[in-house]
Amino acid sequence: MIFDADLRPVVDDVLGANTDTAPGALWALLTELGWPVVGVAEDDGGAGGDLAAVAELAAGVGRHAVAVPLIETGLAAWALAGAGLPVAATAERAAVALAPAGSVEARRDGADGGDAGDWIFDGTVARVRWLSEVPTVVLVVEQADATVVAILDAAASATPPERDLADEPSGTLRLDGLRVPADRVAAASAGLAGDVLDRVAVLRAAAISGAVERACTLTKDHVTTRQQFGRPLSALPAVRQLVAGLAVERDLLDAALSVAVTRPGRGTAAAARAVAARSAGTVATDTHQLHGAIGITQEYPLHLVTRRLWSWRDDEGTQRRWERLLGDEVVATGSDEPLWALVTGASV
Known part of the structure; x- marks a missing residue:
């Protein structure tokens, strides 16, 4: 999913070209670019930018399997700004x-x-x-x-x-x-604690979406180029069905994230995070099934994103926790209006 069309190619250029760069050197580059404080107002010591820009950075971390605390540092800075503490501490x-x-x-x-x-x-x-x-x-x-x-x-x-x-x-x-x-x-x-939790949910879901996107791309390339019995794997009906299922999971997550980024709130954040948790497990499992033995080799990049999917899936709580938070938000008023607003963006 593209959260910020202008930022996406820059993220891919920087993170994609530095996957093998030493963490210290990469962090120095990211700091020079101001990425750790994107989303924090300039008046608070940040680089400015909206939630979509921060989500684009988080998705880039997932897509390129970058091992730096960019998401965490940004969240820490945002929480400090919300509390009136110096962002420079991060x-x-x-x-x-x-x-x-x-x-x-x-x-x-x-x-x-x-x-x-x-x-x-x-x-x-x-x-x-x-x-x-x-x-x-x-x-x-x-x-x-x-x-x-x-x-x-x-x-x-x-x-x-x-x-x-x-x-x-x-x-x-x-x-x-x-x-x-x-x-x-x-x-x-x-309310700040809840706001931070909502932001954590959206950004972790965005990172998962980046990893899901990469896993799906690798899988599509594999099944269309790998030959078996004289034809590509993608010619087999069972393979096509699994690939279609991966696309559905990816698109459902993207749809939930689109709502969470454009209409931030407790319900939309919990919904995106619950969908991300489910998609993470399904995509990791099915992409490995479609890759067979090559998917678990050290040299092939699939494991870099699927191991993150399995790990990030339960960060800050399990899928059940986010579903419960969503349910609590929906029934809080005792009417169907919160659910209708969440699904449609309108009110009854």
């Missing part, structure tokens, strides 16, 4: 940790007194992507009456690093009475 790469209500306690140190006192955090946030390889983590804590956003030293709170199926780093953020100076913490509006 300049050297950052992770973002989302703490749902009740998972992390954030409180002022009463001994310090007033609003100038340090903050103290207790709790854990599991599976924080890139936590072990970035200097900064932006913690977003959902509370009943506020969203607490904090700039943390990643090394001070990370558990031993882990590698996921995509061979990307992650870790658990442990906050055992962690003390953070007041100038690195802000209490923002209660």
